[in-house]
Amino acid sequence: MSVTGVEGEERTDFSKEESRQIRQRSLKLLGSLLRPLRPHVVLAVIVIVFSTAFQVAGPALIAIGIDQGLPALMKQDWGPLGLVGGAYLVTGVLGAVLIAWYTVLSARISQAVLIDLRTRVFLQTQRLSLEFHESYTSGRIISRQTSDLDAIRELLDEGINGLIRGVLYMGFIGIALFTLDWTSGLVLVVALVPLFVLTRWFQTRSQRLFRESRVASAKLIVKFVETMTGIRAVKAFRVEKRNGKEFGDLTEDYRDVNARVIQLFGIFDPGLVLIGNVAVGVVLFVGGFRVIDGQMAIGVLLAALLYTRRFFDPMEEMAMFYNSYQSATAALEKISGVLEEKPSVPDPVKPVDLWEAQGTVRFQGVRFAYRSDREILPQFDLELPAGQTIALVGSTGAGKTTLAKLISRFYDPTDGAVTLDGVDLRDLHPKDLRRAIVMVTQEAYLFSGSVADNIAIGKPDASFDEIVAAAKAVGAHEFIDGLPNGYDTDVNKRGGRVSAGQRQLISFARAFLADPAVLILDEATSSLDIPSERLVQEALQTLLADRTAVIIAHRLSTVAIADRVLVMEYGRIVEDGTPDDLISGTGRFAQLHAAWRDSLV
Missing domain, CATH: 1.20.1560.10 (ABC transporter type 1, transmembrane domain)
Incomplete structure (x- = not known):
């Protein structure tokens, strides 16, 4: 420093x-x-x-x-x-x-x-x-x-x-x-x-x-x-x-x-x-x-x-x-x-190329702390197989978003390694890393420009047909087509012309157009109403089928599409299983699911 x-x-x-x-x-x-x-x-x-x-x-x-x-x-x-x-x-x-x-x-x-x-x-x-x-x-x-x-x-x-x-x-x-x-x-x-x-x-x-x-x-x-x-x-x-x-x-x-x-x-x-x-x-x-x-x-x-x-x-x-x-x-x-200032996440001196990522993510003896006196992940080990959809649930501060940031290499672990297809993320070529792993956050930030321009950020050389196809895949085409100038509509500063839910759908289209091997959704459906969320979930089941997906959500309805649920508390995995198995049990996830179900009554 x-x-x-x-x-x-x-x-x-x-x-x-x-x-x-x-x-x-x-x-x-x-x-x-x-x-x-x-x-x-x-x-x-x-x-x-x-x-x-x-x-x-x-x-x-x-x-x-x-x-x-x-x-x-x-x-x-x-x-x-x-x-x-x-x-x-x-x-x-x-x-x-x-x-x-x-x-x-x-x-x-x-x-x-x-x-x-x-x-x-x-x-x-x-x-x-x-x-x-x-x-x-x-x-x-x-x-x-x-x-x-x-x-x-x-x-x-x-x-x-x-x-x-x-x-x-x-x-x-x-x-x-x-x-x-x-x-x-x-x-x-x-x-x-x-x-x-x-x-x-x-x-x-x-x-x-x-x-x-x-x-x-x-x-x-x-x-x-x-x-x-x-x-x-x-x-x-x-x-x-x-x-x-x-x-x-x-x-x-x-x-x-x-x-x-x-x-x-x-x-x-x-x-x-x-x-x-x-x-x-x-x-x-x-x-x-x-x-x-x-x-x-x-x-x-x-x-x-x-x-x-x-x-x-x-x-x-x-x-x-x-x-x-x-x-x-x-x-x-x-x-x-x-x-x-030096980047706390520096580019590798001798980068390793990974042209076609399969999507297997491993945490090997990972420890992480934002500050020396506050450890978030103590001795963390985890494997996310390629093509599997994983839902991360747990109370606020459990370490879910930290896990997502480590997978995206926004941060490097204090100890241990996070690997993609056996390659340490610290050694992976930055272009290959950004192409292979995409994270969609709750913020859903849109830049000044047209709707099409914002979707194309995921793939700058994409054709208009590809942009429209990505929007249709996440259920965004209908509202975009209804805008004054359709896909050429200027979203204004920070996307002020569209609603929060619509901004989120555009950010989904941007991520899906990028076609990453690993897709992370960090509270990405929190801005959607129930009909929009259901529409997106239908698209997610198709679009996440051939990629590794990590879904962080407090809405347990989003978890239903996951192959596997990981319940985190204090930086540790306390439950690991399918949604149905965990719901039928008596553990932490069953309690969370029961509380969520009662809140809908």
């Missing part, structure tokens, strides 16, 4: 060693993003160096024009002043042209970096195992793709440009000032001492505040996304008032952090202005006496004053950009933390 991974994502109290590791990780990520753009970066650096040099040349040319051009002009010699004026004009034009070129180059670099980073985050979040997504909230993932990437965009578009141009500008000004008059240069060096102290003070305090600001922003997004995603539950339980208070508290925290950031700038910006004005005053005071004594030309004094004044201009800009820099740094830390 990375330093700012799932468990430590919202932390701000990092130790020095953790902070160093985070910085190294962020710099490594930034380096990998810029490496393919190295030629463009080098060209941009060359352009900005020459552009800054041309801009800095202005005051020196003014000094030459005053000290040499004006005396020559008084003697009717226009040459020196004309040359200086021409040089000033040329450097101004070249500086402007190069700045425009640099702006285009830097924009192309920043956009290329953002595209690369956005794609990496998306692909990484898809690649990570189910364990990550069950503990890392969707709001936080969305925050990585939205506010965090926006912060990095601001840094690339404005912050880095201001930083590079500011550093070069100050460096060239320092060189030019020492070249013109080393005494004025010394005054500038002395001014650097309070400037360094003020900047360091600002940096140490703002770094922590900007990280807190990113955390507060992420919490706001998480709360908003979770509320909107669960708006039905919000309305059903009338929790708008409580949510409003919680969101208001989060907003107040965010406001408080930003207020403290503004207070920092309220000290930093005036401090920069004060140091700059004092430096200009000292240069003017010392230079004035030297001009009177003949030790310094008036043009050089004017150039020294201009250089001293201009030296502090980038500092004010860099202070304004420091906000985006700190925000982007905190954002890059979080994004790099996500990108550093």
Whole structure:
């Protein structure tokens, strides 16, 4: 687990060693993003160096024009002043042209970096195992793709440009000032001492505040996304008032952090202005006496004053950009933390191919725990023969869904092995695994697009006739055909155009079209009404005949189609037999069946 991974994502109290590791990780990520753009970066650096040099040349040319051009002009010699004026004009034009070129180059670099980073985050979040997504909230993932990437965009578009141009500008000004008059240069060096102290003070305090600001922003997004995603539950339980208070508290925290950031700038910006004005005053005071004594030309004094004044201009800009820099740094830390996450279910190094799976599943000495202090399956052994339909029943928390997740390889066992046709799932090629084993959950998630598109997810190259045949097999064709545009009807966001039961039927059609060797139904009929459930059961008896099927259901009517029933309690199989045998007995399943039958009376 990375330093700012799932468990430590919202932390701000990092130790020095953790902070160093985070910085190294962020710099490594930034380096990998810029490496393919190295030629463009080098060209941009060359352009900005020459552009800054041309801009800095202005005051020196003014000094030459005053000290040499004006005396020559008084003697009717226009040459020196004309040359200086021409040089000033040329450097101004070249500086402007190069700045425009640099702006285009830097924009192309920043956009290329953002595209690369956005794609990496998306692909990484898809690649990570189910364990990550069950503990890392969707709001936080969305925050990585939205506010965090926006912060990095601001840094690339404005912050880095201001930083590079500011550093070069100050460096060239320092060189030019020492070249013109080393005494004025010394005054500038002395001014650097309070400037360094003020900047360091600002940096140490703002770094922590900007990280807190990113955390507060992420919490706001998480709360908003979770509320909107669960708006039905919000309305059903009338929790708008409580949510409003919680969101208001989060907003107040965010406001408080930003207020403290503004207070920092309220000290930093005036401090920069004060140091700059004092430096200009000292240069003017010392230079004035030297001009009177003949030790310094008036043009050089004017150039020294201009250089001293201009030296502090980038500092004010860099202070304004420091906000985006700190925000982007905190954002890059979080994004790099996500990108550093390793899948808890990694792809095999040397995958084993299984082109035609028969469907025999075995649990061999399997132990599994989501956390070290909570073991779900203790020393579990089980064989599911190919072609057999197995029903898993038991109380909530017995381990049924965990068993299904292990068969689907959403998780790997802590100890032991789960095999398909004798091949450990950890060694099986991912494509063969996903083709051989399909799990249909209670959620029945539909993606934006047509009904046909959603069914075809099970087999992307399926023909329209195959899609219709799959829908007919599960009893979904009739209601689909009755939709406004039939199979071309857009299901809208998350399938909002169809009912929960209809979404479940579409997900069945999707799974059956995939034609897996092992089909897992995890509470997959819970959203169906009784007529729909009976219709699906009739289809299931035909469609599950030639494949291994695992049915997890609380509705015991669904269990009737099973060849074998496994009753689970506390991660163990306590009963194993046919439905009729278990019903006629006196065990746990007979009690569950009796209670279910009584509930129908």
